[in-house]
Amino acid sequence: QSVLTQPPSVSAAPGQKVTISCSGSSSNIGNNYVSWYQQLPGTAPKLLIYENNKRPSGIPDRFSGSKSGTSATLGITGLQTGDEADYYCGTWDSSLSVHWVFGGGTKLTVL
Amino acid sequence: EVQLVESGGGLVQPGRSLRLSCTASGFTFGDYAMSWVRQAPGKGLEWVGFIRSKAYGGTTEYAASVKGRFTISRDDSKSIAYLQMNSLKTEDTAVYYCTRDGPYNDAFDIWGQGTMVTVSS
Numbered sequence: 001q002s003v004l005t006q007p008p009s010v011s012a013a014p015g016q017k018v019t020i021s022c023s024g025s026s027s028n029i030g031n032n033y034v035s036w037y038q039q040l041p042g043t044a045p046k047l048l049i050y051e052n053n054k055r056p057s058g059i060p061d062r063f064s065g066s067k068s069g070t071s072a073t074l075g076i077t078g079l080q081t082g083d084e085a086d087y088y089c090g091t092w093d094s095s096l097s098v099h100w101v102f103g104g105g106t107k108l109t110v111l
Numbered sequence: 112e113v114q115l116v117e118s119g120g121g122l123v124q125p126g127r128s129l130r131l132s133c134t135a136s137g138f139t140f141g142d143y144a145m146s147w148v149r150q151a152p153g154k155g156l157e158w159v160g161f162i163r164s165k166a167y168g169g170t171t172e173y174a175a176s177v178k179g180r181f182t183i184s185r186d187d188s189k190s191i192a193y194l195q196m197n198s199l200k201t202e203d204t205a206v207y208y209c210t211r212d213g214p215y216n217d218a219f220d221i222w223g224q225g226t227m228v229t230v231s232s
Contacts, residue, residue: 002155035218037156044208044225045148045156050218088156092217098172100146100158 004089004103011109016079020106022072022089032092034072036065039086081110113137113221115209120226123199131194133209141187144212147194149205199230
């Protein structure tokens with residue numbers, strides 16, 4: 001059971017838009033920045049979004065992030081088959097001690 | 112090119128030890144905190160722990176699941192981070208990734224390719 005809750009899977013057709021939610025609490029999302037990671041099959045994770053809504057250099061603007069209260073959302077527009085991957089949210093948690101937490105991951109299927 | 116390369120994985124019996132290395136290149140290693148993240152087969156990502164840069168004391172934090180068994184250290188002169196794993200359990204079987212913390216706030220911007228650790232008798 002992950003501290004951050006994500007839907008196990010989402011799906012949409014090519015060209016469509018999808019959102020992935022990440023729900024937490026005041027000890028994590030509520031008081032810290034959220035980042036998002038994409039893990040293509042058989043590869044290492046890659047940073048997609050940092051500080052809730054910023055994109056590293058090289059990440060297309062089809063990817064966006066937002067945060068409200070104790071929840072965060074990743075949005076992907078103009079879906080491509082190459083976007084099929086697992087997506088993880090993450091942030092610091094200070095409930096017991098300083099430690100980092102990831103969501104359980106969401107498998108995106110582009111139909 | 113900014114790069115992290117893990118090494119040292121393999122098959123180890125329960126109760127034994129293993130040390131992983133993460134060799135960095137393309138950036139000033141000593142300026143950054145470094146984390147280890149693992150992924151059990153077919154499962155999600157799990158943060159293992161991290162080590163702050165010397166500028167912030169070089170101190171460490173660990174996940175509850177490994178605290179007291181795993182130790183993270185760093186050699187800035189060699190640009191290497193280490194993960195010493197003692198008293199290994201079957202549930203420690205995973206791909207272990209080394210990551211760089213920053214330069215953004217609260218994000219792992221660079222990841223290694225990972226090294227597989229299998230704990231089995």
